[in-house]
Amino acid sequence: MAAPKAAIIGVLGQDGGYLAQLLLNKGYEVHGTSRAPERVGSSPLQALGLHRQVRLHAMMPTDFSSVLPFLQQVGADEIYNLSGQSSVASSFRQPLETFASITTATMNFLECIRLLGSGVRYYNASSSEMFGNTPTPADEATPFRPRSPYATAKAAAHHAVANYREAYGLRACSGILFNHESPFRPEQFVTRKVVCAARRIAAGYPERLSLGNVEIHRDWGWAEEYVESMWRMLQQETLEDFVIATGHTHSLWEFVEGVFAGLNLRAREHVDLEPHLRRPSDIAYSAANPAKAKGALGWEATSDLPQVIDKLLAAPAAA
Numbered sequence: 001m002a003a004p005k006a007a008i009i010g011v012l013g014q015d016g017g018y019l020a021q022l023l024l025n026k027g028y029e030v031h032g033t034s035r036a037p038e039r040v041g042s043s044p045l046q047a048l049g050l051h052r053q054v055r056l057h058a059m060m061p062t063d064f065s066s067v068l069p070f071l072q073q074v075g076a077d078e079i080y081n082l083s084g085q086s087s088v089a090s091s092f093r094q095p096l097e098t099f100a101s102i103t104t105a106t107m108n109f110l111e112c113i114r115l116l117g118s119g120v121r122y123y124n125a126s127s128s129e130m131f132g133n134t135p136t137p138a139d140e141a142t143p144f145r146p147r148s149p150y151a152t153a154k155a156a157a158h159h160a161v162a163n164y165r166e167a168y169g170l171r172a173c174s175g176i177l178f179n180h181e182s183p184f185r186p187e188q189f190v191t192r193k194v195v196c197a198a199r200r201i202a203a204g205y206p207e208r209l210s211l212g213n214v215e216i217h218r219d220w221g222w223a224e225e226y227v228e229s230m231w232r233m234l235q236q237e238t239l240e241d242f243v244i245a246t247g248h249t250h251s252l253w254e255f256v257e258g259v260f261a262g263l264n265l266r267a268r269e270h271v272d273l274e275p276h277l278r279r280p281s282d283i284a285y286s287a288a289n290p291a292k293a294k295g296a297l298g299w300e301a302t303s304d305l306p307q308v309i310d311k312l313l314a315a316p317a318a319a
Contacts (some may be wrong), residue, residue, distance in 0.1 A: 017044025
């Protein structure tokens with residue numbers, strides 16, 4: 001019996017590396033795409049020792065004429081679309097590029113799958129940012145109120161997936177993942193910025209950590225756990241959308257204090273709050289209700305904020 005084939009779009013990112021590891025361990029033939037596959041040497045795929053096991057392809061998700069031949073060539077049973085501009089802060093500076101990389105790319109995949117009629121299963125990476133503020137924990141029925149170009153693009157892509165599933169019977173779903181971290185986050189993400197700066201300060205460098213609004217609240221989990229939920233979604237007989245989160249919300253300041261305390265430092269002695277680092281609009285409170293995932297997928301996060309901090313600090317500094 002032939003091994004199942006999976007295509008991971010955006011395989012060189014944090015989630016792409018962990019998902020490739022998961023699928024290879026399950027016996028999949030894994031194909032991965034990147035706009036610049038030569039970057040593999042500095043990717044999580046390389047760090048995880050998987051770069052020789054994943055078949056890399058150059059592909060531009062925003063170009064229909066690039067997506068179609070790739071799908072025809074690979075003939076994947078499962079497609080995981082993890083690509084697109086992923087920084088909320090950057091989306092305010094580059095809104096058009098953000099929309100194209102997320103919304104246009106998603107439409108290209110949906111149209112190609114519809115035209116090919118292959119019955120492939122398609123996973124779309126949605127985001128908790130689509131909900132906006134959620135003082136009441138958000139579930140799959142919570143309305144979207146996006147507060148950034150990134151979140152607006154993700155919401156449009158999410159609705160497109162649901163539309164193609166309902167209108168054309170595509171086997172497609174979206175995972176609405178709340179914040180999930182690992183050592184593979186770029187330093188433009190605040191969690192990675194905090195950890196890297198705290199480590200340098202602990203090593204004796206005369207550095208200050210500058211942050212914007214530290215009173216925002218988020219649900220933080222561990223990325224390696226979250227990719228398991230993606231795979232489980234595509235194994236369901238009827239594909240549905242799921243909220244993926246820990247169900248516990250903490251402030252950014254709690255995260256900062258936890259990181260510095262883990263290095264025997266007092267955060268208040270090393271952190272400056274800078275008004276110019278605040279976003280034009282931000283989510284004050286983000287909370288999730290992942291009960292559906294636990295009940296239908298048998299998936300539940302095992303790492304809450306303290307465990308996430310411990311794992312980030314335990315990882316090699318150069319990761």
